[in-house]
Amino acid sequence: MAPHLPLREGALDIVAHRFAVLAEPMRLRLLQALFAGEKNVGELVAATGGTQANVSRHLQTMIRAHFLSRRKEGAQVFYAIADPSIFKLCQLVCGSLEKQLTKQAAAFGN
Amino acid sequence: MAPHLPLREGALDIVAHRFAVLAEPMRLRLLQALFAGEKNVGELVAATGGTQANVSRHLQTMIRAHFLSRRKEGAQVFYAIADPSIFKLCQLVCGSLEKQLTKQAAAFGN
DNA sequence: CAAGCACATACGCATATGCTCATGCAATCA
DNA sequence: TGATTGCATGAGCATATGCGTATGTGCTTG
Structure with missing residues (x-):
């Protein structure tokens, strides 16, 4: 039941793909914008500074990965x-990153 | 101190890169093999079924990302x-993946 | 010193992925 | 109904990345 860490064959490809979805700066920007709550495409375009086409594509990518949900309201x-695991994932990466950078800074004598 | 989630510019690229390192099946296989403890390259080649050159390359990638440590002992x-955050990262992804697949299975009527 | 083992790396190819531009499609409004 | 707005998607290009093959480098051993 729990994390059978010797994962079955094929599962690794799915896990890798989920990480890959999180491996694009623009998608992380979108997620960051969405941490504050639901937004429509126009708002996300404004929040990230990307083009409408590109934002839309990245949103589809995250929908397909089941990271996001979609709700139509009229034309929007x-x-x-x-x-919700996305929160913890980002926190973990940011945390270990911070630790690493701090250590590197300390190595410079400081 | 805690997860300043509105991350500073540039930080997102670094975070994205860390996720990207975890976004390759072969690297996940290597990590899985290393969960049991330290191994040399030959053992990792055997454990993953990859070629020596490819395994070596992926190890370098994870070293550069500070996910792995290196220790020379003679010629090995x-x-x-x-x-250690890698453990939790994989558990989180596997957990939410399991949840999602279970839900999808249930949607088929079961 | 020569040979062999363990690991790293340069090169070339094939594929994948992000981006822009242009267009399609649906809903709203005049 | 025709025009406009909001979003999705196809085409094409540029780049990045993984893989295999071949070769380089350091250590060990005879």
């Missing part, structure tokens, strides 16, 4: 974070 | 997991 489409 | 080189 609202996106929201659907997988 | 031993690698080990240097960043």
Whole structure:
């Protein structure tokens, strides 16, 4: 039941793909914008500074990965974070990154 | 101190890169093999079924990302997991993946 | 010193992925 | 109904990345 860490064959590819979805700065920007709550595409375009086409594509990518949810309201489409584990994932990476950078800084004598 | 989630510019690229390192099946296989403890390159080649050159390349990638540590002993080189957050990262992804697949299975009527 | 083992790395190819531009499609409004 | 707004998507290009093959480098051993 728990994390059978010797993962079955094929599972690794799925896990890798989930990490890959998080491996694009623009998608992380979108997630960051969505941490504050549901937003429509126009708001996300404004928040990230990307083009409408590009933002839309990245949103589809995260929808397919089941990281986001979609809600149509008239002509607009609202996106929201659907997988709460994303919070912890980002926190973990940021945390260990901070630790590493601090250590590197200390190595310079400081 | 804690997760300043509105990350400073540039930090996102670094975070994205860290996720990217975890976004390759072969690297995940190597990490899985290393979960049991330190191993040298030959053992990792055997454990993953990859070629020596490819395994070596991926190990360098994870070293540069500070995910692994390196220890030379004579002609051999031993690698080990240097960043404990990798455990939790994999557990989180596997956990939410399991949840999602279970839900999808249930949607088929079961 | 020569030979062999363990590991790293340069090169070339194939594929994947992000980006822009242009267009399609649906809903709203005049 | 025609025009406009909001979002999605196809085409094409540029780049990045993984892989295999071949070769380089350091250590060990005879």
